[in-house]
Amino acid sequence: MLSHLRPHGSGIVLGSALSLAGSLLALAQPLVVKRMVDALGDGRPALGALAVLSALVVVGAATAALGQYVLERTAESVACTARRRLSERLLRLRLAELTRTEPGELISRVTSDTTVLRQVATRSIASAGSGLLVVLAALVLMALLDPVLLSIMLATIALTGATVAAAMPPIARAARQTQEAVGRMGSRLERTLGALRTVKAAGAEGRETAGLHRAAEDARRAGTRAAGWQALSATTSTVAVQLSFLVVLGVGGARVATGTITVSTLIAFLLYVFALTPRIGQLVESVSLLQTGSAAAARIDEVHAMGTEPVGLPAGAPVLPQEPHPPARVTFQGVCFSYGPGAPPVHEDLTFEVPPRTTTALVGPSGAGKTTVFSLLERFYRPDRGRILLDGEDIADRPLTRLRALIGYVEQDAPILSGTLRDNLLLNAPEADEAQVHDILRRTRLDSLVARLPDGLDTPVGHRGSTLSGGERQRVAIARALLRRPRLLLLDEATSQLDAANEAALHETLADIGRTTTVMVIAHRLSTVTRADQILLLESGRVRAAGTHERLLATDALYRRLAAGQHLV
Numbered sequence: 001m002l003s004h005l006r007p008h009g010s011g012i013v014l015g016s017a018l019s020l021a022g023s024l025l026a027l028a029q030p031l032v033v034k035r036m037v038d039a040l041g042d043g044r045p046a047l048g049a050l051a052v053l054s055a056l057v058v059v060g061a062a063t064a065a066l067g068q069y070v071l072e073r074t075a076e077s078v079a080c081t082a083r084r085r086l087s088e089r090l091l092r093l094r095l096a097e098l099t100r101t102e103p104g105e106l107i108s109r110v111t112s113d114t115t116v117l118r119q120v121a122t123r124s125i126a127s128a129g130s131g132l133l134v135v136l137a138a139l140v141l142m143a144l145l146d147p148v149l150l151s152i153m154l155a156t157i158a159l160t161g162a163t164v165a166a167a168m169p170p171i172a173r174a175a176r177q178t179q180e181a182v183g184r185m186g187s188r189l190e191r192t193l194g195a196l197r198t199v200k201a202a203g204a205e206g207r208e209t210a211g212l213h214r215a216a217e218d219a220r221r222a223g224t225r226a227a228g229w230q231a232l233s234a235t236t237s238t239v240a241v242q243l244s245f246l247v248v249l250g251v252g253g254a255r256v257a258t259g260t261i262t263v264s265t266l267i268a269f270l271l272y273v274f275a276l277t278p279r280i281g282q283l284v285e286s287v288s289l290l291q292t293g294s295a296a297a298a299r300i301d302e303v304h305a306m307g308t309e310p311v312g313l314p315a316g317a318p319v320l321p322q323e324p325h326p327p328a329r330v331t332f333q334g335v336c337f338s339y340g341p342g343a344p345p346v347h348e349d350l351t352f353e354v355p356p357r358t359t360t361a362l363v364g365p366s367g368a369g370k371t372t373v374f375s376l377l378e379r380f381y382r383p384d385r386g387r388i389l390l391d392g393e394d395i396a397d398r399p400l401t402r403l404r405a406l407i408g409y410v411e412q413d414a415p416i417l418s419g420t421l422r423d424n425l426l427l428n429a430p431e432a433d434e435a436q437v438h439d440i441l442r443r444t445r446l447d448s449l450v451a452r453l454p455d456g457l458d459t460p461v462g463h464r465g466s467t468l469s470g471g472e473r474q475r476v477a478i479a480r481a482l483l484r485r486p487r488l489l490l491l492d493e494a495t496s497q498l499d500a501a502n503e504a505a506l507h508e509t510l511a512d513i514g515r516t517t518t519v520m521v522i523a524h525r526l527s528t529v530t531r532a533d534q535i536l537l538l539e540s541g542r543v544r545a546a547g548t549h550e551r552l553l554a555t556d557a558l559y560r561r562l563a564a565g566q567h568l569v
């Protein structure tokens, strides 16, 4: 938790110093009251002391309020810094890390855990620091007034300390469990809302709601457990201090009766007991809040410990290639890859070459590792062995953002982001101008769709493009990739949802693009790639056969079987 607070040290120190000054001014008040009582008892005028007391009250309260404001402001900065660092980190996480966690779980760390950090940062650290100093100062002043009465106070404080220490570990455990349950709710909600149509069609709303209720109930139960321990420790300290007040009153009264101390000393001592009561309660609350904050900080730090990619392009940096941008040559040399230790190998000695300005199709049985070829080219994952070259240079040696900037990638399920159509198109190429956008719209046959939409390009497309048809989503994804003017275009089942007319037109466009760009296509329907310059047939992690459609039909039995299954022979 300290690592989150350290960058804001000056604000915390200033706020704490002001709060402390306010408290110390309040601590001086009993001494002035004692002087006033003594003066009144001796028949001397007490107006001066009264004026000092009034000034102490006003200045003390103003200083404490200012201190609180500075601390709250610093707490907002602590949360803001944590949120900014976390969100930046999340977008740079390696895909392998993301497959091990749930997005909703990660989101809860940016929203809920940073909020806990914000609440706890100032209240616990600053109050604990200044509270401790005030308690110590009060104890010194009380020792000067009457050491005997002070021993009674110390016995009380020792009792409180023991109770609080015993309550801390369960509070920390329960706080962590609460935050984990909130995280589980987030991931459950993400899962349900992400596939709401399927959930509704399956009539599974009840079961999904039950899962959400269970997570909410877990959070409530753990939160209640923490609240119970917090209440116990706070009450113990309050009761102990109040009891000690009664004992101090009794013993102090007897000592006044025997003339050991004066009435004014007893009054001043009792005022210190009053001043200490909330301070000790606050101290106990701070320490227990610290447990909650530490649990949140630990969950935030878990994200910081996850593997990330190098820093991406700064916002506003140019993405579109500077001329000239010749088509790329792709070479796979003996690539071996598996998705982690223990996972079955996907590629074993995968070797092929894609010459520039050609279209190469990857075909093969489901699970043969076709999409993985694209993931490796985008460097979402690194090969275990072997090399992947782009224009003869190992892609591992290229700056990641430069590598990705020269590739246009259309994923299998054409993901569309919520926002407008324009937002989606410009995602790849923010600096593309209106003429370039309209040219791409025409080439991908999206111009008639844009003309139909109420706000044209500025029409929102809904969550994940839910207001578009499957085919429209695919064409938007292709337009987005083309707008970048890529040197290498990767299309993963990019036309599978298009109707025959649109598909034929788009293949014309892609053939046209293939004359100036290197294109790699993954296709299940062989009919869409029969005109490719080269077809690579993948099987068991290797290229089983390579050649044109006609050559493969003539030479490879598996290809012939695949083609026959699709009525191509």
Ligand SMILES: Nc1ncnc2c1ncn2[C@@H]1O[C@H](COP(=O)(O)OP(=O)(O)OP(=O)(O)O)[C@@H](O)[C@H]1O
Pocket: 099, 339, 343, 346, 365, 366, 367, 368, 369, 370, 371, 372, 373
């Ligand atoms: N993120 C991942 N983590 C672990 N295993 C994965 C991951 N992605 C894919 N796989 C596995 O790797 C193998 C190859 O997957 P890949 O998606 O590359 O196949 P594909 O040839 O594109 O299949 P399809 O034609 O069905 O799209 C599959 O067995 C798959 O289960």
